[in-house]
Amino acid sequence: QDNKISIWSAGDLGNAGLNGEYNGEPHLLCDIQHNGDVMDMQFLDQERIVVASSTGTVTVFRHHQNNQTLSANHRWEKAHYHVNQYTSCGGAACTGVVCNNPEIVTVGEDGRINLFRADQKDAIRTIDNADSSTLHAVTFLRTTEILTVNSIGQLKIWDLRQQRNEPSQIFSLAGDRVPLHCVDRHPNQQHIVATGGQDGMLSIWDIRQGTMPVSLLNAHEAEMWEVHFHPSDPDHLFTCSEDGSLWHWDTSTNISEKPSFLHQGGRSTAYLSHSTINQSVVSAWLSNDPTKDRMEITNLIPNQTLSVNSLDVLGPCLVYGTDAEAIYVNRQLFA
C-alpha cells in the first residue's frame, strides 16, 4: 500500500482574482511515504506534525519550509501493540493523537494511553490496559487532564499528574453502550464536551455534573467520525460522518428576532429543539428553552456519496476529506 503524508497549498489568502474569487486549486507542495494507514494527525508546532499509524507507530514529521520537503524527525515504533497469547507482540492501530507542545498523547486499539515528549526517545508515561476496549479518540481537557472515548460508549477523564492507572471520572450514555468515535472540548468553556457515536448521535456533556450527557442530538445516519468546535467561534460546531454528510451546527443566531424560515445559505436545514436536563448554564450548547434558542443545522455537502472521514476548521476555512479520495477546501465558511 502506498500511503503518503502530503502538504498542500490551498492558495494565497491575499491573492484574490479580478472577481474577488480565489483562483487556483490546492496544489501539492511535498509528500513522504508513510507506513500503514494514517489514523490521525495533528500539528505539534509550526513545523512538526505528529502522525498516528495503523501499524501502531507514532511518527513526528518535520516540514522544511525553505525547500518544501518533509522528513521523518522522530519515531516511536510499537507505541501500540497487542500481546497475543499465541504469537509475540503484534502492532495495534494507534487511533488518536493530541498535542500540547511539547507533550503528545496517543491512544489505540490496544486500550493503551501513551504520553510522549517531543524529543525524548521513550514514553514519559504509559498506562497499559487503561481500557478493556478500543480507545477511539483523545483530547486535552486541561493541561494535565485528558478525555478519552471508547468502543463501549464511555467518556473518561484521566489525570496525568496522578500515578494511579485509573480514570478520575467515567461518564457513559444511558441505554445501549453505543461506541463513541470522537470527542472535542469547547475552546473557552472547559466543562462543555461534545462526543460523536457510532449511531451518528451527537452528545453534549457538562462534565461538572452528572455522569450522563446533557443533550442528545440525532444527527447522522452512520458513524460520526469527527466533531470539532470552531476554535475562535465556538458557537459553531462541525461534524462529519460515514453517511457522507458534513454538518454545521450553529447556535449563534438568536432566532427570536428573525422568522425561522427565512434564513439564507443552507441547502438542507433543519431545526431541532433539544431535550436538556440542566437549567442554569449560560452557553447556548447547554441551554434549555427550546423556543428561545434554536440551532441551525446545515449540510455542507450537496451531492454526498462516500464517507467524509475527517475535517478541520480554522478561521473562515473548512477542510474535509472523503473516501472518494478527494479533499475539499471551503475558504468562505461564514460568507
Added chain:
Amino acid sequence: NTVPPQVVPGADPSARQLCFAWGPAEVLVCETLFSRAGGSCSRFWGEGRAGAAARAVTGSVAGTGEGAPSSSRVFVVRRDQDIYIQTLRKLFNESHGIFMGLQRSEEELAGKSRKAQLVQVSKNYRSVIRACMEDMHQAAVSTRDPALQGQYSTQVSILSAMELIWNLCEILFVEAAAAGPLLLRLLDWVRLHVCDVDSMVREVLSSESPSKHKLFWNVVDVFVLQGRMDEARHLLSKEASANPTSMNMYKILDDLMKKMPVPSLGNTQTLTELELKWQHWHEECQRYLQDGTFASNPHMESICKILLGDEDAILEKKELMTTWYHFLVTRLLYSHPTVRPLELRFYAQSSMDLFLAGESSPEPLDMILMAAFEFEMHQVIKECSIVLSNWWFVAHLTDLLDHCKLLQSHNLYFGSNMREFLLLEYASGLFSHHSLWQLGVDYFDHCPEYGRVYLELHIERIPLSTEQKALKVLRICEQRQMHEQVRSICKIMAMKALRNNRLGSALSWSIRAKDAAFATLISDRFLKDYCERGCFSDLDLIDNLGPSMLLSDRLTFLGKYREFHRLYGEKRFPEAARLLLTLMTAHIAPCSFWMTLLTDALPLLEQKEVIFSAEQTYELMRCLEDLTAGNPDKQKFQDDDVETTKVEMLRLALARNLARVIVKEGTVEGS
C-alpha cells in the same frame, strides 16, 4: 485483434501439472504433486486479458507419505493491473461520482431536457478522461525512469483513444445529432483530436512573416481541410498583401470561402434551403475553376478543388490529415454537408478504403470507429472490450447508452443484460484493490439481478486490518440487510479481540451483532479469570454494562455477580443476600458457579447480625443439597478434602443461621 497469451512467470507446466481455480477477482494456479510424464509441454494460457500480475505465495503441500513432501507454490493471478496505476485513481473516483449522479438523476425529465442532461453527463466523463490524460502526461514528463515513462506514454495514448471513441459515440448516439448539426459536431471532433499538425501551425503563425515560411501553404491547407475558413482567410490576406500580383485571385478565393454555406446550429434555415444555397455556391466555384482563374497559382487552384470536394485533390493532402476519419469529414464538408446520420456508413467505408488504399490495414481503433459510423453499438462495445485491458470504458459507456434507452436487452447466457454484465466485471475488478473496493459497492447496488450476490461474495474477502475498516464494511452490510455477513464479520473481529485480550472490544462487537453466544463466551472468560485470580479484571467494563447485560444470560449473571460484590463492599448486606439468592434460585447462575456463590454466602451467614431470613436459609440449604446430591461421583467428591470441608462448613453455618433466625422471627418485638 487477438491478444497474445500471457505466461504466468514462474509457473512451469513442463515440470509439474498445474491446476487452477477461479476466485471472484483472481485465478489461483497451483502446482500439484504430479510431475509431467514424458516431455510434453503445454503453455499455460493465462487470463485472456492483457496484464496478468502473478504473485507467488510459497506454501507447502501436506506430505502424502509417498515420498518427501515438496513445497508447492500457489500463484495468485490478478486480472486487472490497471487499478494499481496511481494516476488512474482519479479516473475511477471521479467517474464513480458521475455514475452515481446519473443513476440518481430524474427520469421524469422528458425529451430535450433529458437529452441535454445525458449529453452533459457524457461531457463530464470526457473531461475526467482528459484531466487524467493531463496528469498522466505530466507524470510521463517528470519521471526519470524510462520504463515508467514508457508506461505513462502508453496510458496517455490509450486514454486519448478512449476519449476519441467516446466523443464520437456522444455525437452519434447520445446527442444523436441530426443532419446539419451532425457535420458541425464532426468538424469539432476532428479539430479536437487531430493534433499532429498543431506544432506546425504554431510555428508558422508565430514566425515573423508567415507568408514566407516554407510551410505556409501547408498551414493554409490544414485550415481549409478542417473547415476553419476564417483562419484560412486571415492567413491568405497576409499572402495577398505580400504578393500584390495575385490580389485578384486572392479576392475571388476569399469571397468564395466567405460565402460558403455551412449548416447552422440554430434553426435559421432548413436543410433544403441549405442544399439549394450550397448547390449555387458549388456551381460558382466550378465556374471559376474552369475559367482558369487560379491557373497561375497551383496552391490556390488546389484549394479551389478542395472546395469543390475533389477527392483526388483532398487525398493529395494525406499527410496533413493523418487519418481516414479526418478525410471522411473533409469529404463530407465539401461534398455532402447535409449528410444524414444513417448515410455515414457508406462514406465512412469508402473513405477508409480510399485513404488506406491497400498500403496499410485497419487497426483496432479504426474498426471501432467504423462500427460507430455504422451505428453498430454492440459491435463498438464488443471491440472495445477486447482491445482495452480494463472494463472501465465499456462499463461506463454502456451504462450511459442504456440510460439513453438505446440498448435492447442483449441476453447473455446467464440471463442478465449487457450493461449489468459489464458493470459486474468492472466492479469485481475494483474489489481486488485494497481501497477502491468502496466504489465497487455502489456499482453492485445498481445491478438489479446479480449485484447483491456478487456483493455478498466479495465483501467478506476484504481484509480487515483496522477496526475502522471493519466498521465501514459493517455499515455497508447493515445498510443492505446482509445479516449473515454482519454476523460473520463481527465474529471475526470479536475473536481477534479476544485473542488479544481485549475483552471490552470483543463485547462491543458481539453487542453490534447481537450475538448472544459470543457474549456468553466472553462472560465465561471473565468468570474464569475471576476464579483464577480472585478478583475481576476490567471493572470499568463490567460495572458499566447497562442494558447490554441482557444480551446473554451469562452476561447478565456476570453483571449481577459484580453487583453483589459491590453491594457487599458497600456493606449493604440484606440487599447483597437477596441478590445472591436470586442468582441461584432464578437459575441465572450456571451450575458450575453455585459452589462459589454458596462460598460467597458464608461470610454473610457468619455476620453478627442475622441477614438471611428463615425462608432464605431453607432456600440456601436446598441449593446446597441440590448441588451435592446432583453430583454423580460421590466417591471423588468425598475424597477431595477441601470440597468436603467446604460443604460441611456450609451446612454448619446454614444450620446455625437457621437456629438464630427462627429464634429472632419467633420473638415478639417489644413495643
